[in-house]
Amino acid sequence: xxxxxxxxxxxxxxxxxxxxxxxxxxxxxxxxxxxxxxxxxxxxxxxxxxxxxxxxxxxxxxxxxxxxxxxxxxxxxxxxxxxxxxxxxxxxxxxxxxxxxxxxxxxxxxxxxxxxxxxxxxxxxxxxxxxxxxxxxxxxxxxxxxxxxxxxxxxxxxxxxxxxxxxxxxxxxxxxxxxxxxxxxxxxxxxxxxxxxxxxxxxxxxxxxxxxxxxxxxxxxxxxxxxxxxxxxxxxxxxxxxxxxxxxxxxxxxxxxxxxxxxxxxxxxxxxxxxxxxxxxxxxxxxxxxxxxxxxxxxxxxxxxxxxxxxxxxxxxxxxxxxxxxxxxxxx
Numbered sequence: 001x002x003x004x005x006x007x008x009x010x011x012x013x014x015x016x017x018x019x020x021x022x023x024x025x026x027x028x029x030x031x032x033x034x035x036x037x038x039x040x041x042x043x044x045x046x047x048x049x050x051x052x053x054x055x056x057x058x059x060x061x062x063x064x065x066x067x068x069x070x071x072x073x074x075x076x077x078x079x080x081x082x083x084x085x086x087x088x089x090x091x092x093x094x095x096x097x098x099x100x101x102x103x104x105x106x107x108x109x110x111x112x113x114x115x116x117x118x119x120x121x122x123x124x125x126x127x128x129x130x131x132x133x134x135x136x137x138x139x140x141x142x143x144x145x146x147x148x149x150x151x152x153x154x155x156x157x158x159x160x161x162x163x164x165x166x167x168x169x170x171x172x173x174x175x176x177x178x179x180x181x182x183x184x185x186x187x188x189x190x191x192x193x194x195x196x197x198x199x200x201x202x203x204x205x206x207x208x209x210x211x212x213x214x215x216x217x218x219x220x221x222x223x224x225x226x227x228x229x230x231x232x233x234x235x236x237x238x239x240x241x242x243x244x245x246x247x248x249x250x251x252x253x254x255x256x257x258x259x260x261x262x263x264x265x266x267x268x269x270x271x272x273x274x275x276x277x278x279x280x281x282x283x284x285x286x287x288x289x290x291x292x293x294x295x296x297x298x299x300x301x302x303x304x305x306x307x308x309x310x311x312x313x314x315x316x317x318x319x320x321x322x323x324x325x326x327x328x329x330x331x332x
């Protein structure tokens with residue numbers, strides 16, 4: 001008799017003290033600015049960034065407990081449609097402010113005084129209000145007289161626009177498919193069906209997280225080669241590749257889960273194959289073209305990229321293992 005046990009392969013494609021508690025959240029507003037104040041029990045490390053479509057402001061608080069209950073401020077007549085929060089990971093509490101439109105923001109932390117605790121202050125600024133007021137009250141100055149100057153060479157610095165933030169893309173790969181059914185359970189259960197169901201549930205969990213988006217390499221009972229799976233992940237700009245398998249064993253008592261990452265030996269073998277096709281190898285070298293590089297330089301660039309990927313994969317694998325240990329048995 002066979003029993004399935006879960007195994008995951010994770011590949012990244014590019015990851016104390018007492019916890020702070022939240023004592024309250026306040027909101028105030030002027031004509032062009034909205035101020036959000038989070039009262040805290042202690043200093044806090046934090047990170048802010050925005051997301052588009054729809055407009056959101058994300059506030060990550062490190063080592064902060066998720067409040068069991070908290071009174072949220074009235075959002076009527078403010079640019080904020082909703083405030084939600086949840087544990088992002090074991091060390092991060094994430095607040096997401098759903099906005100009516102994209103706004104500029106600034107932030108600062110304040111130390112306690114006689115009446116108030118530590119505070120994180122976030123100011124949302126509506127530049128359109130300021131521009132409207134300026135147009136109504138300020139008249140343009142008279143143009144300055146032109147001054148004749150000798151022609152001279154000047155150097156103009158080209159401003160490089162900041163890279164827009166985007167969602168983290170997780171490629172979820174359900175193993176096998178089509179004519180490749182994978183392992184078979186004692187009652188005829190097929191691995192390809194089990195892992196596809198798991199992949200779909202995992203994709204939903206990922207898509208429910210702010211700032212994350214899932215991509216399924218297959219969402220039906222179709223056969224895809226390994227190279228096609230990887231190519232699809234790259235085409236969708238995946239930051240991480242997770243392959244899901246459900247292995248079978250002849251002993252019924254076998255159960256649990258395991259996590260695998262690509263070994264250094266496997267990475268070296270893969271690098272050797274990729275160097276034979278330098279055009280495709282550019283994907284694994286951080287987007288750097290290797291076509292015009294000699295073999296030694298191309299190998300060094302690819303090796304550096306793979307080492308960083310392996311280190312990040314191990315970090316993610318350890319995090320996944322910690323989570324799996326809380327819900328069941330794991331294989332070493």
